[in-house]
Amino acid sequence: MTTASPAQHMSNEIDLSVLIVSWNVRDLLADCLESIAAGPVTCVAPDGTLHGKGDLRVEVIVVDSASGDGTPALVRERFPWVTLIACEQNVGFTRGNNLALARARGRYLLLLNPDTVVHDDALSALVHHLDAHPKVGIAGPRVLNADGSTQSTRRRFPTPLTAFVESTWLQGYAPRRILDRYYVTDQPDDGVCEVDWVQGCALLAHRAVYEQIGGLDEGYVMFSEELDWCRRARLAGWRVHYVGTARITHYGGKSTDQVETRKHIHFQQSKLRYFRKYHGRAFAFALRLFLLVSYAWQLLLEVAKGALGHKRALRQARVRTYWAVLGALALGRQPKE
Numbered sequence: 016m017t018t019a020s021p022a023q024h025m026s027n028e029i030d031l032s033v034l035i036v037s038w039n040v041r042d043l044l045a046d047c048l049e050s051i052a053a054g055p056v057t058c059v060a061p062d063g064t065l066h067g068k069g070d071l072r073v074e075v076i077v078v079d080s081a082s083g084d085g086t087p088a089l090v091r092e093r094f095p096w097v098t099l100i101a102c103e104q105n106v107g108f109t110r111g112n113n114l115a116l117a118r119a120r121g122r123y124l125l126l127l128n129p130d131t132v133v134h135d136d137a138l139s140a141l142v143h144h145l146d147a148h149p150k151v152g153i154a155g156p157r158v159l160n161a162d163g164s165t166q167s168t169r170r171r172f173p174t175p176l177t178a179f180v181e182s183t184w185l186q187g188y189a190p191r192r193i194l195d196r197y198y199v200t201d202q203p204d205d206g207v208c209e210v211d212w213v214q215g216c217a218l219l220a221h222r223a224v225y226e227q228i229g230g231l232d233e234g235y236v237m238f239s240e241e242l243d244w245c246r247r248a249r250l251a252g253w254r255v256h257y258v259g260t261a262r263i264t265h266y267g268g269k270s271t272d273q274v275e276t277r278k279h280i281h282f283q284q285s286k287l288r289y290f291r292k293y294h295g296r297a298f299a300f301a302l303r304l305f306l307l308v309s310y311a312w313q314l315l316l317e318v319a320k321g322a323l324g325h326k327r328a329l330r331q332a333r334v335r336t337y338w339a340v341l342g343a344l345a346l347g348r349q350p351k352e
């Protein structure tokens with residue numbers, strides 16, 4: 016990356032703030048940062064020096080959530096144009112993004128996972144799309160899996176029926192139309208369309224959205240926080256677009272895979288929080304009972320399979336996970352760090 020002389024400083028506003036919350040994925044984060052710098056952008060360092068010669072002026076803010084893999088040192092040594100917020104404890108995805116949002120100066124704000132790679136002019140394409148559509152407050156790109164296939168990241172709002180079907184044991188038995196509607200399968204992957212929300216692995220928001228509705232709801236430690244944010248934006252009058260012409264690869268779950276039990280717990284707690292906020296306490300209570308019965312049944316199945324000697328180590332791990340989830344759902348116990 017070309018670096019301007021120390022005396023050369025930013026004279027214009029920053030177009031885009033890229034906000035990355037990282038936890039123990041040092042090498043993937045490095046690939047992500049290199050992909051940003053390789054695009055047609057000029058990165059603005061914390062001291063105002065410019066790195067690169069692209070038309071899009073970008074600042075990158077990395078919130079390191081107390082990683083133990085040397086991430087802060089890597090960022091300081093290899094990426095001096097990055098603003099680093101090194102936390103002394105794991106603050107979680109939602110809180111980490113809010114720390115970055117409070118520091119950001121760009122006209123647009125991109126929530127980006129550290130296990131992503133930005134392709135070509137994806138950042139410029141997203142910014143130009145929002146510039147051309149002033150009523151669109153949030154946009155998401157086409158997200159690819161490591162093998163090049165399209166990852167499903169665009170959504171319509173979940174209905175009460177969706178709550179009982181999506182990511183539960185009923186998913187394989189539900190009428191296809193329920194999930195087709197939720198996953199927006201009626202639109203082409205490489206097209207542009209209006210949706211209700213996009214996933215937070217790569218989510219671009221207009222600064223005006225943040226100033227109007229505030230940051231992410233920290234009641235969600237992880238999962239559903241972007242769903243809630245997009246819903247609040249929609250309620251405030253903003254539109255949400257999927258922009259299939261901008262491409263980003265997402266390797267997926269590299270931080271959460273390290274804490275499988277916590278991932279299950281936070282996913283279900285966030286799901287309950289969302290439906291309690293937007294569909295009422297009575298519905299959330301019914302959903303909680305359904306989840307309790309579902310996890311209890313899965314736990315009994317794993318115990319039975321383990322007793323028969325089928326993959327005992329796997330069964331024991333799942334029993335521990337499901338037992339912890341049951342405790343969290345029934346008693347409100349929080350997962351251990």
